[in-house]
Amino acid sequence: MGSRSQRALRRAAAARQVRLTPTLEETTDRMAAGLALYLPPGKTLELRLTNNHYSMISVRRKSDGYRLRLHQMFVGAEPRVVRALARYVVHNDRRASTLLGEFIEEHQHIIRQQTRRPRNLTLRTAGRYHDLEAIFGRLSVAHFGGALEARITWGPDAARGKRRRSIKMGSFAVEDRIIRIHPVLDQECVPDYFVAWIVFHEMLHGKHEVLRENGRRRFHTPAFLAEERQFPDYQRACAWEKQNLDRLLRS
Ligand SMILES: [Zn+2]
Structure with missing residues (x-):
């Protein structure tokens, strides 16, 4: 597990909580109205x-x-x-x-x-179908007060061409605070809300402390999981994952 949390494949749980989340446009409009x-x-x-x-x-x-x-x-x-x-x-x-x-x-x-960024890291945020920077920015404003310190990039595809048994859809590197999203998600058939959901999960790792329990690190604390369920598309994303996992594994 190392210094990374791994979000492997998880089962859906818990009830949905409906919450209206402002887009960047809405946030901008509200701010402009206040100034006007x-x-x-x-x-x-x-x-x-x-x-x-x-x-x-x-x-x-x-x-x-x-x-x-x-x-x-x-x-x-x-x-x-x-x-x-x-x-x-x-x-x-x-x-x-x-x-x-x-x-x-x-x-x-x-x-x-x-501004504290290593030089030798190339971030690739624009995908063919999904723009990670846009998704990150939107979520940052809506859920993190625009203040989450993390960077994001599409990760490498280690198992390209091989049969996959699991996919680590996203990861958060604790030390350098980099979110990597699996490139298998950059497909037309993967809905935007699903990519956003994976990004949201990794962003929460940038916010929540890691618990130490009996010498083991615990990334998904109860507080973490509770906040994860606040994601507006939580239920929909879990359902999509369940239905499309095989397809992702084969792609
Ligand atoms: Zn996680």
């Missing part, structure tokens, strides 16, 4: 949430409004921070700028951890 309250009449705001490592806020002021690029760390920020953002956007207000600087400072760990 403070705009002068007749001005519009075009907002884009980013994961940029170096620029946390960038504003372009035009005659009819503002174009704002904002780091995802601001998602869910308290009202006084949102107000300060608006004051900064509209008036380039110095006090607002100081407050925002403090906010960024407090949330620095998110950026620092993102």
Whole structure:
């Protein structure tokens, strides 16, 4: 098992919990609506949430409004921070700028951890059918406050051309915090919600502590499993896995 948790094939369990999860678009719209309250009449705001490592806020002021690029760390920020953002956007207000600087400072760990990356690793996120970066980004905003420190890539296919007896669909390397997703999932017949479900599981490993019990490491703690069941497509994904496992093993 080493330093990796392995998500092999598991049985479906537990009841579904329905929860509405916002998409990145919805999160962006909500944030833009919050900011729009403070705009002068007749001005519009075009907002884009980013994961940029170096620029946390960038504003372009035009005659009819503002174009704002904002780091995802601001998602869910308290009202006084949102107000300060608006004051900064509209008036380039110095006090607002100081407050925002403090906010960024407090949330620095998110950026620092993102920039601490080994050089010799090539991440491959764009698949033929599924874009891991997009899925990761969406889940990150919806379930992890945009703050999960991890990277993601399609993994190697060790058993290519051989008969598979099992598939490790995803893994999370604890030390370098890299999620690898099995390339067998990059097929047209694999639904997006299923890939997202595997990614979500591995992302939870980036959030939950590993328990030590009698000298053994326990990755799937009760708290982990409880949160896993919060995934909106939990039931559907489990059912799909059950029905399509043989097909995946043969592909
Ligand atoms: Zn796991």
